[in-house]
Amino acid sequence: MEQEVLKRIVAALRCSQCSASFKQEGVDFLGSKEDVWYFMVDCSGCGNREMVAALVQQAGEAEKCTDLTESEAGKLVDPVESDDLIDIHLYLKDFSGDFKSLFTGTMGHA
Numbered sequence: 001m002e003q004e005v006l007k008r009i010v011a012a013l014r015c016s017q018c019s020a021s022f023k024q025e026g027v028d029f030l031g032s033k034e035d036v037w038y039f040m041v042d043c044s045g046c047g048n049r050e051m052v053a054a055l056v057q058q059a060g061e062a063e064k065c066t067d068l069t070e071s072e073a074g075k076l077v078d079p080v081e082s083d084d085l086i087d088i089h090l091y092l093k094d095f096s097g098d099f100k101s102l103f104t105g106t107m108g109h110a
């Protein structure tokens, strides 16, 4: 199931700089927090490197409001068409270099 979700996310990703599609080996899974999966992507076309957050919702929960804040959500990239299983929404994030704080939820140390 998770591999299938990952394939769908990779297939839906497009480089924001050159609109190239990504290969699975160019996508690093960083981690997940609730329904949001975080990835770092490397574009083989233009060398662009950016962070993507994918909101992965199971069928039947698609109407549920996300609790992403506006800053977390970032810029909507490319919503995937709904199907029987999942509904994926992809967001670009500005990569600040401290993405680990996404998963801890705390700013424990400098």
Ligand SMILES: [Zn+2]
Pocket (backbone or CB within 6 Å): 015, 016, 017, 018, 019, 020, 043, 044, 045, 046, 047, 048
């Ligand atoms: Zn690119």
